[in-house]
Amino acid sequence: MAATSVPGPIAPFDDADIDAEELDGADDGGSGELYEHFRFTVDKGQQLLRIDKYLVTRLEKSSRNRIQQAADAGCIIVNGKPVKSNYRVKPLDDIRIVMDRPRYELEIIPEDIPLDIVYEDDALLVVNKPAGLVVHPGHGNYSGTLVNALAWHFRDNPDYDVSDPRLGLVHRIDKDTSGLLVVAKTPDAKTHLGKQFFNKTTKREYNALVWGVPSPSVGRIEGNIGRNPKDRLQMAVLPPDDPTGKHAVTHYEVLEDFIHVALVKCVLETGRTHQIRVHMRHIGHPLFSDARYGGDVILRGERNGSYQKFIGNCFELCPRQALHARTLGFVHPDTGEEMFFTAPIPADMTALIEKWRAYTKNSGK
Template sequence: MKDEFDEIDDTLDDIEPLNDGSPELYEHFRVVVDKGQTPVRVDKYLFERLVHSSRNRIQNAADAGFVMVNGKPVKSSYKVRPQDVITVMLDRPRYENDIIPEDIPLDVVYEDSELMVVNKPAGLVVHPGCGNYNGTLVNAIAWHLKDNPKYDPNDPQVGLVHRIDKDTSGLLVIAKTPNAKTSLGLQFFNKTTKRRYRALVWGIVDQDEGTIVGSIARNPKDRMQMAVMSDPTLGKHAVTHYRVLERLGYVTLVECILETGRTHQIRVHMKHIGHTLFNDERYGGSDILKGTHFSKYKQFVNNCFETCPRQALHAMTLGFVHPKTGEEMYFTSELPQDMTELIDKWRNYISNRDQL
């Protein structure tokens, strides 16, 4: 069984205030204000106590909702009062184990002093978690940057800005400096990044393009899945735009554009409209959902499953504004071999349908 903690979509877009019951924020710093404290801005108060943070980064973090006072998010201008409980929250738990650099192959698409963009292969866990404390993309990045004295892989102020599922391939951006992490994180939070995915889904998608709006939360009937909630107040608001690229018999090649970045968003939204991702085991896509009952067809589909032994989803493009230069950056990753061969098989199926 796949580990449920190794499959997380872009996460800085997934942050909600702590008091909404969301499990996605974790406490990384806590302080109780002294009884004799005079009123002072919270950004100044934290700057004097957080060794590795600039005041500008604290201000940006507060504006994004990451700084809490008595369990509620506050702006950087909030005046600290005696006995206030101040917490700084992040999108992942504190790690008990240090991240050890490991010599794992890394496909670096772009790199400069502030950031790097990598092309992650399917099957590689992005970040250490329960059951996956090594052999991850983060371990590979730590090795790649082991000679950079300014990069500490155990410092949450640098590193991954967003994530994609273990069995999803494609582009990720990594911050090498705290200021880059804050800037890029806010771009994801404010939904100004550009992210396009390619997916092969079951069934013929009728509309050439469309938008899926549906709040996403943990599936109450299956804790290993996420699901679209009928009551929008029970989940997190999520929006996915899609466009049909090619209809191939009993499957459709689509482009998905993320407006938000919830856990398993594309996988959940496409299933919600009746088009589960091809070979997405967790959501039922590894069953033959469309087609005929002929044995040759079943054999053909099983061969397709073997060709692409994971959900057919690829993070193809990524765009953002460079945190230091202000330049608009845009990167594209070609479809990996398994998805290319899978699509070619379905194209051949269309041209030889009578033989199946």
Template sequence: MIEEDELIEDDLSEDAGFAKTPDAQGLYEHFRVVVDKGQDAVRIDKYLFERMQHSSRNRIQKAADAGCIHVNGTPVKSNYKVRPDDIITLMLDRPKHDNTIEAEDIPLNIVYEDSELMVINKPAGLVVHPGAGNFHGTLINAIAWHLKDLETFDPNDPEVGLVHRIDKDTSGLLVIAKTPEAKTHLGKQFFRKTTHRSYNALVWGNFTDDEGRIEGNIARDPRDRLRMTVFPPDSEIGKPAVTHYRVLERFGYTTLIECILETGRTHQIRAHLKHIGHPLFGDERYGGTEILRGQRSSTYRAFIQNCLRLCNRQALHARTLGFVHPTTGKQMDFTSDLPDDLAAVIDKWRKFVNGQLTSDN
């Protein structure tokens, strides 16, 4: 599954207890990853640090010292060099949280549906998939309810369901596969970059050029495990990522742009735009709730605060989605209107530029 906003869940949080005397019969698997065939030889603690969301490198090293990091069924130390096709597991002395997906009656905005797939327009604020801290009330719980009478669909079966993801506070289009065949077919399209996806984003600052290309490896920020950061393309840190952008409308201190992904990495748009000095408006994690451009007047500060209240999240919307239908072979293209909160804040900036705002706005 190719995921623009994928976050890998793990269980090395600060309250995780490691088995001091590991016993293969008494340990439970909490995390698993298969090393890519083209992976270079790197220390396992470095390798896992880039893939485990809530864990510091020090915590991973402690887990290895305690015998909880296994490779192909055997405990290894933190200096072990990973090899292609290695199966790495985290084994702890307690069962993993029950992640069974339960059907929940949550409204869905279904743009298209047939026997093979669904296209959903996700609202901002809705978590896509159950995970740490969000085991209920997600999009997947809602889909499980919607398809509860479809005997061939099991929401707990990884061979069906989500083909890609977007962040909780990103709105817009997602495709869901109802059958294993559909998911395989759609997954290959995402992998081969033959799908068509574009995002609308309101960002801080005025771009010099009308369009451009951002390239830089994406990896977790060592100072904030819930944030991604950008490293040079030729570095050995992170995964290669490319974002293309095009200016749609200029508001002086902010700009409305279209983003097209060449790759699909965690927080790619958010991290890339932060990297070039144009963080998403309202994106608190990446600095977008600060007043980064503009005037020093109290009127302007009040205007920005009103904008942030209107759109209380990162101003990012997955606007278009296009793919080939897995059964009919027909090209399917969908467009989602900007949600009310994002449309309202853009309109407010238009009025600001045109001098139509009063001190009360």
């Protein structure tokens, strides 16, 4: 179950929780979603007691120190608001513990899945994820995920426990989105990197092919994002007064105009689930080949037979949303050095873009 977005995407507990209602298992590149792992309702007769003392008797394998760290990270929520470890629980308080990832229901089995490692040192790893690879294990995807691949990569590292939420992926991207992700190899690194994502100091740039040509060519999209009340598998821009919506801002720039579609650059100011996909659809420009948000049908251009065949060939070239997390920048948690990485657009999207370039040239427009 996705919980309220709160500061600090780090929760230092050993175990995980109830099932998360994942969509594709990820978001468009941030730490905007936190997931409820534990929930307690305080008894009517409960005396006032510090919450760290209260929880240490209810959470197996969790020390008071780790509970205090979780509180400092904003991952202990009481009656809808994050609290510190000195908060005194009261009768009927609703206590939730949230983490930055859904529960791993089963043991994570290391799997020899190739990883495109862009950079690695003692504190972190940057990986270029291919489209089609699920990030976290979850409903229907208990193997073959990026986490399984990381378990294999770190199989000889005694300090890396793939099930430890203090380590691992700091942010997520959708299954069918390609591009860069950063993985923390130490608790300090994850805390430091998590704060950068929360404070919006990271640099994240995406390339996308969208239906139509956005006007103006440079713009800012702001709209609160939450689950679509008419379709639980979708997210949507919700009315400003809807309490379930989360603040979201995307900046875009048209890089190339292909008459009926456009190559755009998207820069995330926030990181909500499916943010780019939802925001571009909201302004009338769904991502090309994005089945979930209506981009897998002809939305621009004449419906003659030759054009329909052309579009069908395009869908075959790139049978997933045309979205790539191209750049990622952050400050190294140990050295303080500014790091910046770029992953080239993958072959399927490159072939799609080249096909549209040729179409535009042949159209003489």
